[in-house]
């Protein structure tokens with residue numbers, strides 16, 4: 435058995451390649467079925483006990499916070515990939531259960547078409563939209579579609595969206611903003627924020643009380659580390675929280691306590707069809723970004739030291755608690771792009787960074803003029819977003 439010493443404890447590795455060693459055992463929980471999975475720090479389990487455990491974990495995180503009330507309208511963000519498929523399937527399971535266990539809510543699903551970012555032909559885009567349509571059918575929820583390039587935030591039923599085309603000027607506008615001189619880090623940060631704003635706006639348009647997104651433990655570890663490096667430490671509390679209250683509609687992350695091994699087994703045992711891994715992804719587009727470097731680092735930890743991921747995530751959660759108390763005092767209002775609070779006092783690190791930027795911008799006069807021409811009011815942006823708009827072309 436492959437094992438690894440972490441935190442002074444001998445930990446069984448729960449990666450797929452280790453599983454066959456447990457397969458002859460009988461599940462100790464039900465004493466009936468054969469073991470199908472061994473998760474770290476847990477007894478080996480059969481498929482049914484595993485699914486009951488993961489679903490319970492999901493229900494418990496939703497239930498214990500009591501944030502989502504009975505009858506709430508929720509917008510579930512779906513991208514066709516494994517994590518959002520798990521979220522949607524868990525909600526479907528809870529929704530179609532008997533009256534006692536049923537989750538009472540009004541579900542809407544949103545697909546954000548990001549084909550405008552990639553050089554997809556109409557045929558490739560249509561083929562992807564059709565594939566998503568087939569995948570969505572399985573869940574039976576009311577679904578909607580919108581484009582990442584659509585600044586008017588038009589939202590159509592998914593079937594209508596499939597027939598519509600993204601307007602050329604909107605695609606060109608988005609591509610121009612992320613031109614060749616814009617760093618991959620700023621482009622990535624810009625797109626992530628645009629995406630979040632679309633989620634909030636569509637949720638608001640559909641009168642949803644909450645939006646549900648599908649980040650898991652390792653995603654939040656990546657977001658936590660990345661946003662610290664991007665100077666977004668002051669708002670990292672919201673970035674990894676169960677409920678992100680920025681903007682007009684709160685965003686809930688109901689599966690943030692799941693890890694990638696649980697996601698993979700949930701997909702496997704339920705035989706859920708998802709978009710192929712080789713399908714184009716945002717991470718490939720902004721290869722040279724800080725976000726991608728952090729992602730590679732966390733992915734490597736996931737392979738070699740999986741317990742470290744939850745240590746980073748839990749540490750982030752604890753630090754966030756402290757940050758909320760001391761630094762998230764919002765005296766300067768909220769950032770008009772990411773809706774984070776703008777603290778009245780800048781940290782010494784940010785002051786030093788701003789000074790350094792000021793000096794380098796004055797060295798390059800052209801660059802400085804370019805910054806001044808912008809239409810974005812910098813005083814209403816947080817430090818992280820100021821950095822995006824210094825880079826992304828807004829003229």
Ligand SMILES: [Zn+2]
Nearest residue numbers: 461464480483
């Ligand atoms: Zn069992």
Ligand SMILES: [Zn+2]
Nearest residue numbers: 769772816819
């Ligand atoms: Zn901001």
